[in-house]
Amino acid sequence: MASERPTPPVARPVVHRDVVCPFCGLGCDDLTVEEEPPSTLAVRSTDCPVARERFSRTPPAEAPRVAGVSVPLAEAVDAAAAVLAAAQAPLVAGLGTDVNGARAALSLAERLGAAVDHALSDGLYRNLAVLQRTGWIATTLAELRNRCDLLVVAGPDPAALHPRLFERWVAPAPAFQTPPSREVVFLCGAPLDSTLAALSNLPVTILPGDPARVGDVAAALAAALAEPSRAAGAAGIAAEDIAALAERLRKARYAVVAWAAAAFASPHADLTVERLVQLVRDANRHTRCAGLPLAGHDNVVGVNQVCTWRFGVPLRTSLAGGAPLHDPHRFAWARYAAVADAVVWVSAFRPEVPAFPAERTLIVLAPPGTALADEPAVFIPVGTPGIDHAAHVFRSDTVVALRARGLIDRGLPDAATVLKAIAAALPEEAPAC
Ligand code: SF4
Known part of the structure; x- marks a missing residue:
């Protein structure tokens, strides 16, 4: 009679849960990472391309x-x-x-x-130079998530550098608003498909314009905030769109202007940041408004x-x-x-x-x-x-x-x-x- 051989045990991957991702500065702490011994890692819980690529680069010592x-x-x-x-x-x-x-x-x-x-530090200094020159009013990711009812994203989509920004910090309903509401406006930057998918439950407005001139748009918005009748177009955005956004800023309960300075392509990007910071300052004459300079890779x-x-x-x-x-x-x-x-x-x-x-x-x-x-x-x-x-x-x-x-x-x-x-x-x- 043939004896049955015991089946060798199948090695299962080790599963690490609630892993903190250290790579882009968003601080996602919900990753599931599978480890195939001796040292291969694979992120299973998110499609974030940065996390997937960085965790997978583990060649032997x-x-x-x-x-x-x-x-x-x-x-x-x-x-x-x-x-x-x-x-x-x-x-x-x-x-x-x-x-x-x-x-x-x-x-x-x-x-x-x-x-x-x-x-x-190039991206960091586009922000720090302005902080050193003029100071700023800045907020945190938690404030963005829990209080912001109007998010204005200035310039190129920050999700190219911080892929889960909208999924983790914008799509969830604000905790401290009754009823919760939030609107997102993209200024001079086209949102990525993944961003639009993450924001599918929110009203999104896209104001296409020249990304290199987003500082001009910030200046036009600041002028329209001060004197609505004198709203002017800028960087390819029509005057009526500037006026409408200025009005929306005025009525917001907690507006946030976000940007990723490392993504700005203009040679004097700190001047762009300075205009965004000035817009935030001017908006505070009418409502609560804060900047969110994104960095941190x-x-x-x-x-x-x-x-x-x-x-x-x-x-x-x-x-x-x-x-x-x-x-x-x-x-x-x-x-x-x-x-x-x-x-x-x-x-x-x-x-x-x-x-x-x-x-x-x-x-x-x-x-x-x-x-x-x-x-x-x-x-x-x-x-x-x-x-x-x-x-x-x-x-x-x-x-x-x-x-x-x-x-x-x-x-x-x-x-x-x-x-x-x-x-x-x-x-x-x-x-x-
Ligand atoms: S967005 Fe991606 S790279 Fe950035 S912290 Fe989150 S998982 Fe990591």
Whole structure:
């Protein structure tokens, strides 16, 4: 009689629920992620293209390299410290890392007397420049969701950068309105199909116009708010549409003007932001109105927070002279890289590093599988926050730091550990005479 063989157990994927997504600053905390051992992740609960792509990039760990040769971590750390000890004008940048990584990077930069900046600070500075010049009235994602009855989206659809913005923060009915109502107006930007699908239960108005001139439309709206009879068209939007939107703004109980400055293509995008901020200010003569500047990929908002609480000034700061020197033009990383002799580039959220001139000595901390134009002097693979290790990242609206938990163990160190080790391996500073 043939004996029956027991069927081998089928390995089931590990399911992680209520996962916090650390990637774009919206702070979605409802993801379901399946893990196929040893280290393959797949997002199952949302079609968000950013989350799906970022969680799926988990190749196996690889060894650190010095001049292209695989070495133990301690050897790579020593090599990085030796390079940095000899540097005259170092730059610590990229800074795609969690709060702990940012603290360690800024401590290293302070020790080196380096300039510091985040890879994505261009978009951030289109907003910060206005905040520094004029101040602003800004709101939070929670206020948007619970109170806003009129959302004006200025310029290109922010969902291209923050894919679940409308699904998570606009489509749900406001909690603090009786009866709940909400209307969305797209100004000079065509909503994506996914945005229209997410907003299918709400009245949506699209006012097509030149996205590069959305600042002109903001100015026209501000003028129409002040004097309705003098409403004028702007950027391809007719005068009667400007007048109607100004009237709607006047009657709103809580209007929000949202924009994603990183998506603005005009060369002086901060001036566009300034006009939007001014529109918000003018609307407050008639009703409650607030701006919602959207940013936050790769924890740029959190890293800027850390820099500000640490040194009293935001990113784009040099620590070379003993006291922080903030200059958003001079210390923008792309500009300062032209004069720096050594660059520490941290990119823990994505396996991408920009090309640098060959004469720069480059130390890269990035995930395994990072594409590099040229082999850096030192490459140290690090884990991704919220995938390989627990991490705090800031939400786009700056008011909430979310804790993302680690999901898998590829045996990769986190960026903070490596940066602290490099700082510890630097030669002792000579005592002051
Ligand atoms: S919208 Fe942003 S935070 Fe939300 S799942 Fe997508 S990438 Fe993550």
